[in-house]
Amino acid sequence: MATKDYKVSFWNSVALMALGGIFVFEAAKASDNNDKYLTPVTLQLQWYHQFQFAGYYAALHKGFYEAAGLDVTIKDGGYDAKGNAIIPEAEVVFNRAQFGITRTDLLINHSQGLPVAVIANVMQHSPYVFMTLKDYGFSSLEEIGLNRPVTLNLPSVSDGRNDAEAMAALKVAHVEPAWLNNRFPTWKIEDLLNGTTELMPAYVTDGPFFVEKEGRTPLIISPEDYGIDFYGDLIFTSVKMIEQQPDIVKSFRDASLQGWKYALEHPAEIVSLIHKEYRTRNEHYDLEFLIYESAEIKKLINPDVIEVGYMNPLRWEKIAKTYQSLGLIREYDIESLLYIPPANHPLSGYIKWVKLLVLPLIISLIISAYLYSLTRRLRKEIARRREAEATLKIQAERDALTGLDNRYAFQRNFSHEFERARRYKQPFSLVMIDIDFFKEINDKFGHLAGDEVLKSLANVTSGLLRGSDQMARYGGEEFVILLPNTLESEAMALAERILRANQSNCVLVDGHSLQYTISLGVTELSDEDQSINDLFKRSDQLLYEAKDAGRNCIRRYVGKFVLQ
Incomplete structure (x- = not known):
């Protein structure tokens, strides 16, 4: 019993000594912080003050930068007094700012030798989209045509800046920029509203908001629909800063990401802060806009799925190859582009005190426990990612x-199915579906009711399909069904079942029963079809034939159009 009591007493003494040492160290550290020198640094934004940069305002006003030993000045972007665009890359490289905010185009500058590096990806998805109006009657890049006026930042009209996302999406859609009736974009909503352009570049965080404020219905075509998924805003610095002041770079990165986590968890507070403390671009960027923007920004950052600031080298590789395919870069080095922060060690601030107060055996046990914990956390992190x-x-x-x-x-x-059907001489059919008078449903019952109709149609129709059939939402109220190894007569029989099922389908919205009808176009692959566009255009034409014939019906193709 005496030996056991001695051991208990010994370990209690060690614990008390360790706790006492930590207390003394924390007291000394707190005293030092009161007089701590703050390193001045400047952050250059790429645009005017708004929720797009909420994390940096939060880091400044909630004291995260100060706690990291930094005195941060935040400079807005946009245009200077002479009307010249403020370029964050130039501000950082010429040391007028130590850190900057920009987009994935930084990779182009880096490939050309600009000594910069990305220290964190804030937005996991780009806000860049194409915007048109519902009134103009098209919902895809393939439908732009030769005569429709558009304003896109493409090489044919460029001032030296090209929208790589637009170029890449057009390439996937097989639309040649030279075919377009294109002019240099002004980014003014008025041009879209008055018909000067029917398609313009926009950001999903603000463009739809301002169009709807004018009482019009925006229609968004996203590069993501064509497999083009770039990062949005990112934080970068110069290679010189990383080499000469690595502690400052790490401290700024950590505090900024802490600010973003706070801003995303307390959007109303930060919206109020921006509205009160910062001058936005003009009076239209008001409290209502900032609330809308905050919700859209959170979708782009996606913090519920991805850790804020996470950088995926493989995704950067994919972006680089997209730039290469467009001829914007020749060579690239992702490893030198991405800054990897040194890992934090939770005992780093206590090492000198631990040496004085704890026996080597305790140090060994702590390290072993830490490594075990770290291994478990790493496994969980790998699984989570x-x-x-x-x-x-x-x-x-x-x-x-x-x-x-x-x-x-x-x-x-x-x-894939088109090529397989042609290679093995198998039948292949396509069905296109459009909800009749869908705009009237939205106008009369509201967009939530329209959403319920879309979901109900998808549920009812997919329940009639075979396992090999593939149904997709093509855009808006349009749906398509791929029917591999299916003759036109079999596709027609399926289309009739789909028509009847949706005729009798009732959608309950706020206690009211809502019914709808659909129009369908049915066609089969023919020997004359040289590409998927031939088959798709014929199906699309059949769909419009059905609508012109009075809707709630089917058009099929058997050498000529036949109404069912």
Whole structure:
């Protein structure tokens, strides 16, 4: 018993000594912090003050930068007094700022020798989209045509800046920029509203908001629909800063990401802070806009799935290859582009005290326990990231509302089934579906009711399909069904069942029963079809024939159009 009591007493003494040492160290550290010198650094934004940069305001006003030993000045972007665009890359390289915010185009500058590096990816998805109006009657890049006026930043009209996402999406859609009736974009909503352009570049975080404020209905075509998924805003610095002041770089990165986590968890507080403390671009960027923007920014950052700031080298490789395919870069080095922060060690601040107060055996036990804990955390992190990557892949190929394949997945599957049918001389049919008078449903019952109709149609129709059939939401209220190894007569029989099932389908919205009808176009692969566009255009034409014939019917193709 005496030996056991001695051991208990010994370990209690060690614990008390360790706790006492930690207390003394924390007291000394707190005293030092009161008089700690703050290193001045400047952050250059790429645009005017708004929620797009909420994390940096949060880090400044909640004291995260100060706790990291930094005195941070945040400079807005946009244009200077002379009307010249402020370029964050130039500000950082010429040391007018130590850190900057930009987008994935930084990779182009880096490949040309600019000594910069990405220290964190904030937005996991780019806000860049194409925007048109519902009134203009098209919902895909393939439908732009030769005469429709558009304003896109492409090489033919460029001022030296090209929108790589636009170029890449057009390439996937097989639309040649030289075919377009294109002019240099002004980015003014007025041009879209008055018909000067019918398609313009926009950001999903603000463009739709301002169009809807004017009482019009925006229609968004996303590069993601074509498999083009770039990063959005990122934090970067110069190679010189990383080499000469690595502690400052790490401290700034950690504090900034801490600010972003706070801003995303307390959006109302940070929206109020921006509205009160920062001058936005003009009076239209008001409190209502900032609230809208905060919700859209959170979707792009996706913090519930991806850790804020996470950088995926493989995804950067894919972006680089996209740039190469467009001729924007020749060589690239992702390893030197991405800054990898040194790992934090939780005992780093206590080492000198531990040496004085704890026996070597205790140090060994602590290290062993830490390594065991670290290994477990690393395994969990690897599993979490694999799950996140799988989730992102599903999100990239699924329509969020209906759960069906999206346009991107449809295009991939369509090409595969088309080529297989031609190679093995198998029948292959295509069915296109459009909800009749869908705009009237939205106008009369609201967009939530329209969403319920879309989901109900998807559920009812997919329940009639075979396991080999593939249904996708093509855009808006349009759906497509791929029918491998299926004759036109078999596809027609299926289309009739789909028509009847949706005729009798009732959608309950707020206690009211809502019915709808659909129009369908049915066609089969023919020997004359040289590409998927030939088959798709014929099906699309059949669909419009059905609508012109009074809707709630089917058009099929058997050498000529026949109304059913």
